[in-house]
Amino acid sequence: MDLESHCVEGFAEPVAKPQSETWAKADVALIMLDTACKMFISGMHTLPILNLAAIAEETFGSILEHQGRRDDRAISELARKVLPQAPGVSREELFDFIYRQKNAIKHYNRQGETHVVLDSRALFYTLSMALRNCRQAGFKLSPAMNKVVTFIRARFPPGEGAE
Known part of the structure; x- marks a missing residue:
């Protein structure tokens, strides 16, 4: 999918020419994650970045579930790593925390x-999980997504957090 082809210049055109489009949910998730990554790179506010990345993370996680790969979701991998080190914490409590x-x-x-x-x-964890789910579900990362992956890996080396 060419993410740039879905950008609209200005606000007037979509209002002047209302139309209805059908979008594949995977494409919506790709657009949201790409936009979140571009906003992150641009230093924009954390809250919309977190919200867009979280929607993408959930959508790509659902795609993995529909592919019969529930255990490949980033949240499932995180649970496998964290729960053995956190006696008394349930999977549901971990998911609620995340x-x-x-x-x-x-x-x-x-x-x-x-x-x-x-x-x-939370921003780093959410972006990391969304990017991982996207890749695990078989989608190609955009240049902005790859830039964020590089940034997160430099900030959080493997074993130290948002991997």
């Missing part, structure tokens, strides 16, 4: 959910 940041952005269901507390590591 996805808490994303869900805090998306949901405002209860009275007390008025603020989002963002651990900066």
Whole structure:
């Protein structure tokens, strides 16, 4: 998929010429992850980057599940590495911890959910998991995605976190 061909110059054209398009969910995830990576490289705000990357991570994870490769999802690999070192922590608790940041952005269901507390590591974990799921599902990484992979690998060498 040529990600650049889906960019729209300006705002007026899509409003002046309304139309309906059908998108493959994999293409939507690719566009979201590519956009998140471009925003990350540009130094844009963490919250939209995290949100776009989280949506892509979930979508690519679902694609892996539909391919019969649930255990190849980044979150499953993380659970295999972390849970043996965390006695008493369940898989569900780990998943809740990992996805808490994303869900805090998306949901405002209860009275007390008025603020989002963002651990900066959540951005790296989410981008890493989205990029890994994308690659595991058989999709080619864009130049922006590869640039973020290189940045994360330099910042977090294997065995030290967001791999």
